[in-house]
Amino acid sequence: MSLAVEEREMAVVGSGPAGMCAALAAVRAGADVVVLDENERAGGQLTKQIHRFFGSRRHGAGKRGFEIAAELERECRGEGVELRLSSTVLGFFPGGELMVEGEDGVYVLRARAVVMATGASEKSLAFPGWTLPGVMGAGAAQTLVNLHGVLPGRRVLMVGTGNVGLIVSYQLLQAGAEVVGILDISDRVGGYEVHYRRVRREGVPFYLRHRVVEARGEEGVEEVLVEEVGRGRGRVLRADAICLAVGLSPLAELAAMRGCRMVYSRELGGFLPWHDGEMRTDRPGTYVAGDAAGVEEASVAMEEGRMAGISAVEDLGRMRGEEAERARSEVRRFLLELRGGPYGEGKLRAKECLYCA
Amino acid sequence: MAEGERVSGRVERHAVIESFSGGREVVIFVDGAPIAAREGEPVAAALYGAGIRVTRHASKSGEPRGPFCMIGRCTECCMTVDGARNVRACRALVKEGMRVETPGREG
Amino acid sequence: MRVNECESMQGAGGDPWSSAWERAARGPVAVVDCREEIPCNPCEEACARGAIKVGEDICASPRFDPGLCDGCGRCVTLCPGMAVFLLDRSHGKGVARVTVPYEMGGELLEGGEAWAMDEDGNALGTAEIVKVKRTGGRTGTLLVTVEVPEGWALKVRGVRDRLISLEAPEETDAEQRERDYHLCRCEEINVSDVRGQAGWFNSLRALRRYSRAGLGYCQGRFCQDLLRRELAQTLHAGEGEVGAFKVRPPVRPVKLGRLGGEDA
Ligand SMILES: Cc1cc2nc3c(=O)[nH]c(=O)nc-3n(C[C@H](O)[C@H](O)[C@H](O)COP(=O)(O)OP(=O)(O)OC[C@H]3O[C@@H](n4cnc5c(N)ncnc54)[C@H](O)[C@@H]3O)c2cc1C
Ligand code: SF4
Ligand code: SF4
Ligand code: FES
Numbered sequence: 001m002s003l004a005v006e007e008r009e010m011a012v013v014g015s016g017p018a019g020m021c022a023a024l025a026a027v028r029a030g031a032d033v034v035v036l037d038e039n040e041r042a043g044g045q046l047t048k049q050i051h052r053f054f055g056s057r058r059h060g061a062g063k064r065g066f067e068i069a070a071e072l073e074r075e076c077r078g079e080g081v082e083l084r085l086s087s088t089v090l091g092f093f094p095g096g097e098l099m100v101e102g103e104d105g106v107y108v109l110r111a112r113a114v115v116m117a118t119g120a121s122e123k124s125l126a127f128p129g130w131t132l133p134g135v136m137g138a139g140a141a142q143t144l145v146n147l148h149g150v151l152p153g154r155r156v157l158m159v160g161t162g163n164v165g166l167i168v169s170y171q172l173l174q175a176g177a178e179v180v181g182i183l184d185i186s187d188r189v190g191g192y193e194v195h196y197r198r199v200r201r202e203g204v205p206f207y208l209r210h211r212v213v214e215a216r217g218e219e220g221v222e223e224v225l226v227e228e229v230g231r232g233r234g235r236v237l238r239a240d241a242i243c244l245a246v247g248l249s250p251l252a253e254l255a256a257m258r259g260c261r262m263v264y265s266r267e268l269g270g271f272l273p274w275h276d277g278e279m280r281t282d283r284p285g286t287y288v289a290g291d292a293a294g295v296e297e298a299s300v301a302m303e304e305g306r307m308a309g310i311s312a313v314e315d316l317g318r319m320r321g322e323e324a325e326r327a328r329s330e331v332r333r334f335l336l337e338l339r340g341g342p343y344g345e346g347k348l349r350a351k352e353c354l355y356c357a
Numbered sequence: 358m359a360e361g362e363r364v365s366g367r368v369e370r371h372a373v374i375e376s377f378s379g380g381r382e383v384v385i386f387v388d389g390a391p392i393a394a395r396e397g398e399p400v401a402a403a404l405y406g407a408g409i410r411v412t413r414h415a416s417k418s419g420e421p422r423g424p425f426c427m428i429g430r431c432t433e434c435c436m437t438v439d440g441a442r443n444v445r446a447c448r449a450l451v452k453e454g455m456r457v458e459t460p461g462r463e464g
Numbered sequence: 465m466r467v468n469e470c471e472s473m474q475g476a477g478g479d480p481w482s483s484a485w486e487r488a489a490r491g492p493v494a495v496v497d498c499r500e501e502i503p504c505n506p507c508e509e510a511c512a513r514g515a516i517k518v519g520e521d522i523c524a525s526p527r528f529d530p531g532l533c534d535g536c537g538r539c540v541t542l543c544p545g546m547a548v549f550l551l552d553r554s555h556g557k558g559v560a561r562v563t564v565p566y567e568m569g570g571e572l573l574e575g576g577e578a579w580a581m582d583e584d585g586n587a588l589g590t591a592e593i594v595k596v597k598r599t600g601g602r603t604g605t606l607l608v609t610v611e612v613p614e615g616w617a618l619k620v621r622g623v624r625d626r627l628i629s630l631e632a633p634e635e636t637d638a639e640q641r642e643r644d645y646h647l648c649r650c651e652e653i654n655v656s657d658v659r660g661q662a663g664w665f666n667s668l669r670a671l672r673r674y675s676r677a678g679l680g681y682c683q684g685r686f687c688q689d690l691l692r693r694e695l696a697q698t699l700h701a702g703e704g705e706v707g708a709f710k711v712r713p714p715v716r717p718v719k720l721g722r723l724g725g726e727d728a
Contacts, residue, residue, distance in 0.1 A: 021609035023489060036431075038716065050373045052544040052605075054504040062506030062542040064373070064603075091713030106718070121430070123689050126655065133410035133423025140427035143447075148402035149368040149377030171501025174568055175368045178628055193500045201622040202568075203585030205632050214643060219421050220410040233635045249689065255524050255713040264704025270689070271708050296429070299503065341501035341523025370569045373603045417652045425649075425686070431716060432681035433649065445717065 003099070004107040008034050010312055011098060012113035013089045013254060016044020017059075017298045018290025018305035019117035020072040023081040025309025025327075026113075029318045033081050034109070036100060038088035042076070043069025044119050044293075046298065048142045050174070051167055054141070054192070056338065059299035068298070092116075092254040096285060112286045113312040116255055117305060120269060120291035121246035125159060129215030129224075130242075138168040138245035145175040154242025157224050159181040159212060163191035165245035169199050172243075183207040183226055191281050192343075207235075215242055248295045258283055263357060266292030267350035277355045278328060279308035280315075289310055294354075296347055300338050307331045365405045378402070383453040394451045401427065401446040404457075412436050412446050413439045413460045436460065481618045484551050486532060492535030492552035492563065497527040498545055507548060510539040512678060537607050540565050541599045549615060550609070560617035565604040570625025572596055578623040580612055587627055588616050647694065648687040650680020658691060662698035668707045671695055681717065684709050 010026055012019045015037035023033045039307060041047045049065025060068035076083055080120050090106070091099035098109040122137040129135070135224060138160070141152040158169045161184040169179045182199070187209045189196045200206065213225040213234060221242055227234035249270035256262055260273035260281045273281045273288050281288055289308040290301035314324035339348035358436040368377070379395020379402070386392075387409060400425035401412060403422045412434040425431040427447045434446040437458035446457070480495050487493045496507065496516060498687045505518040507526050515532035516539060518524055539548045540563060550563035562580075572593055580591040591610035599605050606634050608623050655676055665671040668691060677691055678684030684691075688709055696703045 031426060052506070052542065053704045054502065054506075054544040056503065057506050057509040061504065062509065062544065088716050090715055090718060093713075101714070101716075121685065122426070124686050126645060126647055126687075126690050128645040131415070131422060131646055131649055133412070133421055136423070136425050136427070136631065140425060143427040144402060145368060145699060146374060147378050148398050148401045148406075149374070149379070149454070150406040151365050151368060152405065153365055174373060176569060181632075192502050192545065194498055194502070194543075194547040197497075197583060197621070200545040200625070201581050201583050201585050203628055207632075220423060232637065234637070235633045235635055237633060253715045255707065257713060257715070262583070262708065264702075266703070273705075292378060297365060337522050338503050338522070340521055341503060343502060344523065372567050372569045373608070376601055413648075415652055422649070429716065430682060431649070431686055435681070443717075 005097075006107060006109045007073060008032060008109060008111045009115040009316065010034070010115070011036060011109055012115045012117055013092075013098070014044060014117035014119055014290070014292070015039070015042040015083060015085070016117060016119050016290055017046060017068070017072065017106040018119075018292070018301035018308075019044070019115065020076050020081075020310035021305030022289055022312070023076055023119060024072075024079060025306045026313050027076075027079050029083050029310075031313050032316055034111075034246065035081060035083050036087045036089055036098070036109075037074070037083070037085050040086045041069075042073040042083050042085060048139070048146050049167075050146050050171060053298060054194075055297060055299040056334075058334070059302050061299065065298075071121045089254060092258040094259045096258075096283075101345065108246040111129070113316055114293050115287045115289060115305075115308045115312060116252075116273070117288070117290045117301075117308075118251045118254060118292045120295045121251045122244070123247040123249055125212070125244050125246045127212045127214060129217070129221070132215055132217055132221050134217070134221030134240055135215060135242045138164055138243045141241070141243045142168055142171060145171060145177075151175060152243065153176050153177060153221075153233075153239065155180045155239045157226075157237055157239040157242055158239045158243050158245060160184060160245035160247070161186070161189040161191060161196070161206065161208070162245060162247065163195055164248070165243075166191040166195040166199050168243060168245060169204060170195070173199075173202055173204070179204045180188055180237050181205045181207050181226075183210045183211065183212065185211050185229060212242070232349070248291065250292045250294060255281065255286075255288060258286060260286065263354060265294065265354060267346045267352050268296075268354075274357060275355065277302055277332070278311045280311055285312075285315065294347065294351065297338070300335065303331050303334050303338065307335075333351060360458050363409050365410065367406050379451070383451065385451055385455040385457060386452070387457045388459055396451055396453065398446050400436070400438065400449045400451055400455070400457055401426075403451050404446065411459060480528070481551070482554055485553070487530040487533075487617075488553040488560070491554045492537070492550045492561070493530050494528065494533050494535065494539055495549045495551050496526050496539070496544070497526050497549065498547040504544065506544060507539045510542040512536075512538070525716045535595070537563060540607055541605045545575065549621070552609075552619070555611065555612070556686075558614050559611050560611050560614050561611050562617060562620040563595075563607050563609040563683055564620070564622050566608045566623060568624070572606065572623065572625055578608065578610060578625060579627055580610055580616060581618045581622040581624055582619045584623045587624075588612070588619060591620075593622070593623075647690050648677035648680060648684075649680050651676050653677035654672040658694050659698065662695045665695070666699065666706070668692055668695060669710060672709055678709055683715075687720070
């Protein structure tokens, strides 16, 4: 099998906030950069987010996710980054070549520097009936309502009280669905208090210390039996959809294929490629950034993207050591700020652990 | 679920989103029956919009399955589209007159 | 949810609502009801008068100076947590006006009525909508001002165009009967099979080869985490210790013929 081969200086896999910021940092130093994304729109997670982002105003917080994506995309195009959409990276080989499926077929892209900014994938939860139509990831529900204007159900049960579960519940309400409950095995809400409260004031019941016993229905979910853990008492909720928002894990399949050393971090969502504080993996010319390097938030993804971009152009010989170091120390300062506070602490520690592992 | 009560359906009005992926209204056929769909939206979204949740039946047990990820990764939405088998309905885009078949218990 | 309860940023008592009370007698004033330490600061940027400060440490909770606030409402619009409100007691005795951000699809019109909701989603009653301000285009946030009896003033947190039923269904005995279910959706491998076999293997790769769970169309993308959890539990091991599936190209299903005739 012989495939066409394209040579580029630098390739970025993923056009989310991390990927676009990596590309911007590199193109500003004069590098030739192509960004590949399997999606037909640029922006990654941001394209599906209709809420105003929490985070730092330096990173667009206060604007809606899709607005932040549009701004980054405009900047990328303006600065000469090539955004190649509807292009799926199928493989990343030990020699550093990417196998890409574009609109007209499969080809090989060889780049001297590759940044993996592939984001995260949703975790699942299995219970009797979880294979019934109507049970889906919270991300799938978001795709349906926010991109296509279709309801995943009229009466939805959300599983998971993290920020994703809370925010997607709110979005379902905005689209006109009823959220019949938000359930969590834990006895406290996982996400930010402000997100909890804006869902709660709409009248959505919270079932904490609860689990799904089973989902029932013929051709799809019709009702769900939930149980308070340890009490043996339950409730049958009438629902036609169950959305799973039980966490995200780094989407690191390409890194594993490339032969990067993989490490496990519970705090960061699962297996991810080992990397140093400058976003280099243990393979030459191979960098990682954003949720793929540990699940955090958009502001962090942007800074990690910048960091990866800077390290890449330094290694490509386009930026002198001291200049790169100056740029990186600024990024480091922002990252430290973003990882302050009780929610960031764990991530900060996990990252520091990783850097010296 | 009470008789005649529709699950899923279309968003009627939205305070924050101006437009959705689909274009003009067209007709596609699901197992021979016509449904309204919007040109350019994913087939799986069109099905959900019409209240159809089942996209295939599992090959061993025959249990119904439906879209799970909506981004082309889980393969639960594999249907036969215009004669081509194993097409992911969450990635295939609606074209006027498209014929979609639900893989049956025989797979 | 970790609530930072020890410190008040707005004055005595720590409740931003009660501490806005006096100032509200002179006209609308912001109530910044955000007390957790989260990495967030659009409210600071929103305020041209410098009434809200987060400062260098982005995780600090916002500090608010009612003396500088003129009740313009920009912070109400921009707060992603929808945690800022306006309180106004300058419209006569016995009534108060509360302004809340609104992003639902309901049609709320000036002069009409809306349900005033408390923080737990209970309806306090209906209230007159005295003002609806659209901020920024068709997709902007609405600032909805309702006039309510003074007694509700500290309780209103939201408005709705219609009520939904809050009733949780009656409790029943949860059935103890545990039904079996698939862990691997594609190959239809049951959790009981996996549990039965898990003890024989010390790695996820070996378990996959033998049980065939994770070898289906989706290449284990959806069952890998589930299998790992089961195996780790059986072995009393950490999830990191049982490892991960080996990844082979292509990482996404590819159309027949595109890759030299191999359909993944
Ligand atoms: C519901 C929800 C609400 C959120 N709200 C906030 C918020 O308010 N504030 C905040 O700061 N953060 C928020 N986040 C988190 C934030 O969206 C993510 O942290 C951020 O998007 C991560 O950026 P990224 O660039 O690393 O990855 P992503 O944005 O996930 O982008 C990854 C991209 O890579 C592409 N890709 C993956 N694999 C391949 C491949 N093999 N080939 C080609 N392309 C590929 C994907 O298509 C995708 O476009 C939210 C997340 C969710 C799910
Ligand atoms: S209402 Fe206006 S002046 Fe008052 S804090 Fe908010 S933005 Fe500042
Ligand atoms: S913008 Fe809102 S949620 Fe963010 S810190 Fe300010 S008040 Fe809190
Ligand atoms: S719904 Fe998962 S592949 Fe289509």
